[in-house]
Amino acid sequence: xxxxxxRRILIMIPExxxxxxxxxxxxxxxxxxxxxxxxxxxxxxxxLHHLMKINGLYDPWYQQYWNWVVHLFxxxxxxxxxxxxxxxxxxxxxxxxxxxxxxxxxxxTYCIALPMxxxxxxHEGKLPDSIIRVYTYVTFCxxxxxxxxxxxxxxxxxxxxxxxxxxxxSTATPGIQSVGSRIYHILLPGILGALFGxxxxxxxxxxxxxxxxxxxxxxxxxxxxxxxKDIYKHHIFRNSLLPIAAFAxxxxxxxxxxxxxxxxxxxxxxxxxxxxxxxxYRDYTVITALVLIYGILNLLGTLLSDIIxxxxxxxxxxx
Amino acid sequence: xxxTSEFLNIKDVSTxxxxxxxxxxxxxxxxxxxHHDEILAIVGESGCGKSTLATTIMGLHDPxxxxxxxxxxxxxxxxxTLNEAGYNxxxxxxxGMIFQDPLSALNPLKRIEDQISEVMDYHTxxxxxxxxxxxxxxLDQVGIVNPKRTAHxxxxxxSGGMRQxxxxxxxxxxxxxxxxxxxxxxxxxxxxxxxxLDVLREIQKENHAGIILITHDLGVVAExxxxxxxxxxxxxxxxxxxxxxxxxxxxxxxRSLLRSMPQLExxxxxxxxxxxxxxxxxxxxxxGDRFAPRIPWVPESAHEKxxxxxxxxxxxxxxxxxxxxxxxxxxxxxxxx
Numbered sequence: 001x002x003x004x005x006x007r008r009i010l011i012m013i014p015e016x017x018x019x020x021x022x023x024x025x026x027x028x029x030x031x032x033x034x035x036x037x038x039x040x041x042x043x044x045x046x047x048l049h050h051l052m053k054i055n056g057l058y059d060p061w062y063q064q065y066w067n068w069v070v071h072l073f074x075x076x077x078x079x080x081x082x083x084x085x086x087x088x089x090x091x092x093x094x095x096x097x098x099x100x101x102x103x104x105x106x107x108x109t110y111c112i113a114l115p116m117x118x119x120x121x122x123h124e125g126k127l128p129d130s131i132i133r134v135y136t137y138v139t140f141c142x143x144x145x146x147x148x149x150x151x152x153x154x155x156x157x158x159x160x161x162x163x164x165x166x167x168x169x170s171t172a173t174p175g176i177q178s179v180g181s182r183i184y185h186i187l188l189p190g191i192l193g194a195l196f197g198x199x200x201x202x203x204x205x206x207x208x209x210x211x212x213x214x215x216x217x218x219x220x221x222x223x224x225x226x227x228x229k230d231i232y233k234h235h236i237f238r239n240s241l242l243p244i245a246a247f248a249x250x251x252x253x254x255x256x257x258x259x260x261x262x263x264x265x266x267x268x269x270x271x272x273x274x275x276x277x278x279x280x281y282r283d284y285t286v287i288t289a290l291v292l293i294y295g296i297l298n299l300l301g302t303l304l305s306d307i308i309x310x311x312x313x314x315x316x317x318x319x
Numbered sequence: 320x321x322x323t324s325e326f327l328n329i330k331d332v333s334t335x336x337x338x339x340x341x342x343x344x345x346x347x348x349x350x351x352x353x354h355h356d357e358i359l360a361i362v363g364e365s366g367c368g369k370s371t372l373a374t375t376i377m378g379l380h381d382p383x384x385x386x387x388x389x390x391x392x393x394x395x396x397x398x399x400t401l402n403e404a405g406y407n408x409x410x411x412x413x414x415g416m417i418f419q420d421p422l423s424a425l426n427p428l429k430r431i432e433d434q435i436s437e438v439m440d441y442h443t444x445x446x447x448x449x450x451x452x453x454x455x456x457x458l459d460q461v462g463i464v465n466p467k468r469t470a471h472x473x474x475x476x477x478s479g480g481m482r483q484x485x486x487x488x489x490x491x492x493x494x495x496x497x498x499x500x501x502x503x504x505x506x507x508x509x510x511x512x513x514x515x516l517d518v519l520r521e522i523q524k525e526n527h528a529g530i531i532l533i534t535h536d537l538g539v540v541a542e543x544x545x546x547x548x549x550x551x552x553x554x555x556x557x558x559x560x561x562x563x564x565x566x567x568x569x570x571x572x573x574r575s576l577l578r579s580m581p582q583l584e585x586x587x588x589x590x591x592x593x594x595x596x597x598x599x600x601x602x603x604x605x606x607g608d609r610f611a612p613r614i615p616w617v618p619e620s621a622h623e624k625x626x627x628x629x630x631x632x633x634x635x636x637x638x639x640x641x642x643x644x645x646x647x648x649x650x651x652x653x654x655x656x
Contacts, residue, residue, distance in 0.1 A: 217423065217426040217427070220416075220486070222377075223410055223490075224410065224411040224437055224489065225406075225408065225411030226411075226441060227441075234437075238428060239428055242428075313428065314473040314475070315473070
């Protein structure tokens with residue numbers, strides 16, 4: 001198994017190289033430059049050209065790419081044009097925020113979705129099942145950002161229960177108060193993200209459980225005289241969780257992508273918001289670094305899914 | 320224990336399924352007995368209610384979607400009056416069931432050993448060690464060559480024949496008095512079929528069990544059964560000893576079935592084909608002989624209005640009186656000529 005994981009990681013290397021070239025070229029292909037927006041519009045165009053030149057932006061792409069890669073291996077992703085600060089430090093600070101939000105959302109999603117899906121499937125066709133189904137369809141039909149905006153409006157502005165911007169209150173003193181403030185700030189985006197995220201898991205689990213309920217091996221278990229409660233525990237639940245487990249690896253990367261919306265709506269200083277801002281400012285160094293990180297996370301997500309699946313499903317033991 | 324004592328007595332059992340809010344009979348008014356040390360074969364086309372009868376005896380129907388009437392007396396208890404907990408004392412312990420499709424009847428995520436010893440978890444107070452020994456003993460009994468290795472494997476690592484053996488091992492783990500085998504050999508190739516049937520027969524001898532063998536394969540019936548019940552459209556149309564059914568079949572359906580079997584002697588003849596289809600549940604006729612539409616050349620007057628079973632000789636019963644006048648079309652022509 002370790003051999004396979006190692007092989008999978010080795011295969012990832014050329015994937016990452018190709019990804020990095022593409023990312024780099026795409027970022028360069030965007031029209032515009034990082035300076036026009038930030039210097040005095042009346043300044044001499046020659047000054048702009050000078051800025052471009054000393055930053056190496058007139059060099060051929062392969063040379064720029066090579067410089068970037070060499071720096072990359074020294075742990076240097078360059079300086080952000082917009083913030084004038086090393087990209088690694090910039091992203092590092094934001095990544096923590098995003099990570100907390102993603103972690104909270106994931107845990108909440110599964111805490112809500114697993115019991116809900118099981119309950120709906122157990123009472124298939126009855127009232128609670130119908131209510132859950134209506135809930136999932138409605139949530140599924142509404143675009144995520146609409147849910148976010150409505151959520152912010154109701155719970156943030158109208159009811160005033162939760163803060164609507166930032167990741168920490170500016171008046172919070174270090175210590176318990178600041179931790180509390182951080183948690184308070186991720187509650188609403190986390191809950192809204194989880195409400196949206198549950199839909200897939202609930203529907204998946206519900207149909208898996210219903211399939212399992214009617215499966216031949218469950219009928220075999222019944223004919224063994226196993227009580228219904230134990231049938232759920234030993235046969236139905238574990239078997240139905242397989243696709244969910246496989247999905248979990250992807251869902252982590254999915255959450256990081258979803259953070260684009262959440263962080264923009266909540267002005268939450270994470271990687272998603274940083275990404276959106278860097279695109280509008282043509283902050284090349286930050287864009288390429290972030291896309292590369294997202295790409296690597298995606299690759300790791302698939303690897304994680306494969307590993308999880310091979311652990312829980314004996315039919316997929318990797319040799 | 321007398322060898323001829325009947326211990327399963329099915330009296331007037333009907334099972335109806337709910338389809339779009341209405342109930343339709345899948346089997347109606349079934350009467351059957353099973354004795355110790357015998358193999359009773361239930362034969363019929365697909366859709367005639369054979370499997371429904373089996374799952375009715377096992378209590379595997381969802382009460383919200385089925386209506387079951389009649390009595391299933393098993394060693395003095397009417398199973399149909401039991402609740403789930405009561406039924407679970409019989410299922411697996413005193414009645415074992417072997418399912419049709421060995422590929423899907425085992426839980427793909429559990430080791431063979433766990434799946435077999437699960438029966439014992441609920442019906443015996445064996446220690447873990449005793450269970451382990453019994454699992455190996457059972458696997459050996461059903462003809463698995465390397466029980467130790469197989470016990471540790473997962474279903475997907477076994478062949479179809481091996482999986483069917485495992486399912487038999489599960490069914491006989493607690494030495495049940497009754498084994499219901501629902502098409503146990505249908506999914507297997509012919510050489511494995513014979514081996515599986517041998518295993519069943521051996522187990523029956525050892526445990527003095529009664530076996531209900533459900534099949535559409537008359538070859539299997541001829542090879543194994545002591546008694547035969549022929550089902551058509553949810554009813555039993557003829558029952559008797561294997562010799563009676565194969566040597567002197569009476570009911571037009573039984574005769575048609577036997578005639579549609581390939582024979583070595585007359586290879587040139589086309590096989591006999593029974594006209595039409597088994598009616599679907601919703602279209603099942605509720606009056607008259609249900610087989611009548613498939614033998615249209617027999618005059619209506621030959622059928623009974625409400626066909627009942629007629630005793631022909633001891634143990635041999637036939638539904639409806641039409642068997643007296645029934646002839647195959649070509650036979651009738653022969654007579655004219």
